[in-house]
Amino acid sequence: MTALIKHPATPVWFVLVAATLIAWWFGDNAAREPGQSVLWTSIALIAIAFFKVRLVIRHFMEVKNGPWQLQLICELWLLGVCGALCGMKWLARY
Amino acid sequence: MTSPPPAIQRLPGEAGIWVLVLGDMCVFGLFFGVFTYFQGLNPELYSQSQATLNTHYGAVNTLLLLLSSWLVVVAVDGLREGHNIRAAKFLISAFLCGAGFCVIKVIEYSEKISSGIGITTNEFFMYYYVLTGLHFLHVLIGMAVLIYLAGKTRRELSDKDIQVFESGAIFWHMVDLLWIVIFPLLYLVN
Numbered sequence: 541m542t543a544l545i546k547h548p549a550t551p552v553w554f555v556l557v558a559a560t561l562i563a564w565w566f567g568d569n570a571a572r573e574p575g576q577s578v579l580w581t582s583i584a585l586i587a588i589a590f591f592k593v594r595l596v597i598r599h600f601m602e603v604k605n606g607p608w609q610l611q612l613i614c615e616l617w618l619l620g621v622c623g624a625l626c627g628m629k630w631l632a633r634y
Numbered sequence: 635m636t637s638p639p640p641a642i643q644r645l646p647g648e649a650g651i652w653v654l655v656l657g658d659m660c661v662f663g664l665f666f667g668v669f670t671y672f673q674g675l676n677p678e679l680y681s682q683s684q685a686t687l688n689t690h691y692g693a694v695n696t697l698l699l700l701l702s703s704w705l706v707v708v709a710v711d712g713l714r715e716g717h718n719i720r721a722a723k724f725l726i727s728a729f730l731c732g733a734g735f736c737v738i739k740v741i742e743y744s745e746k747i748s749s750g751i752g753i754t755t756n757e758f759f760m761y762y763y764v765l766t767g768l769h770f771l772h773v774l775i776g777m778a779v780l781i782y783l784a785g786k787t788r789r790e791l792s793d794k795d796i797q798v799f800e801s802g803a804i805f806w807h808m809v810d811l812l813w814i815v816i817f818p819l820l821y822l823v824n
Binding site for chain 2: 544547549550553556557560561563564566567568578582585586588589590592593596597599600601602603605606607608610613614617620621624625628629631632
């Protein structure tokens with residue numbers, strides 16, 4: 541049991557769970573309150589999701605110890621998809 | 635003063651699995667973009683349709699997949715240290731988390747279908763069924779991989795076998811990370 545708690549993936553998992561609970565609460569309650577900016581709450585939820593995805597890629601898929609080319613491709617995918625989604629949210633205002 | 639040794643860079647899993655996983659991630663990335671684009675064109679319809687979804691199902695499923703991913707990480711590490719029986723237990727536990735995800739998804743689908751909401755109801759639900767359906771298919775494939783790997787732990791493992799385990803684990807983590815994006819996109823972001 542102690543070995544499991546001390547495993548390097550365990551603190552990462554706790555951060556992932558905490559981020560999920562925050563996004564769940566935020567999306568379910570705070571984001572739906574009147575006066576809340578739909579744009580910024582949407583961008584915040586997308587950013588939290590991609591922060592979690594980056595943790596999974598680097599720590600669970602072990603990309604952080606992989607070749608730089610693999611790290612670069614993963615970072616480009618993260619930046620590309622997250623940037624495109626946030627950009628489209630931004631442009632949807634016009 | 636000596637500089638620290640450079641970190642060892644090693645490709646986790648087999649090269650082929652990365653082609654599959656990165657290809658899949660690009661296809662889903664495209665789907666996410668198309669969904670967000672059309673959401674921006676018709677925010678009212680998407681917002682009203684989204685309000686009928688049960689966020690509790692989506693969130694519990696996220697937690698189940700996160701738990702299963704952690705179990706797979708610990709299982710693969712256990713195998714590297716030769717703890718095959720312990721690794722098999724973790725892999726089966728991860729499989730059960732996947733089964734829990736499927737049960738919740740089936741309940742959610744049946745609730746929607748019984749209240750008359752199908753793939754042709756509107757644009758939002760077309761994306762809802764296509765995105766979650768494709769992901770569901772990946773979960774089923776991932777679960778089959780986990781069971782196959784759990785069965786493989788019964789014999790002595792070579793370095794090549796460990797690479798096969800790493801590849802299976804990478805596929806399962808991709809299943810997890812795709813859901814991490816699908817959950818907020820379909821259930822929360824409006």
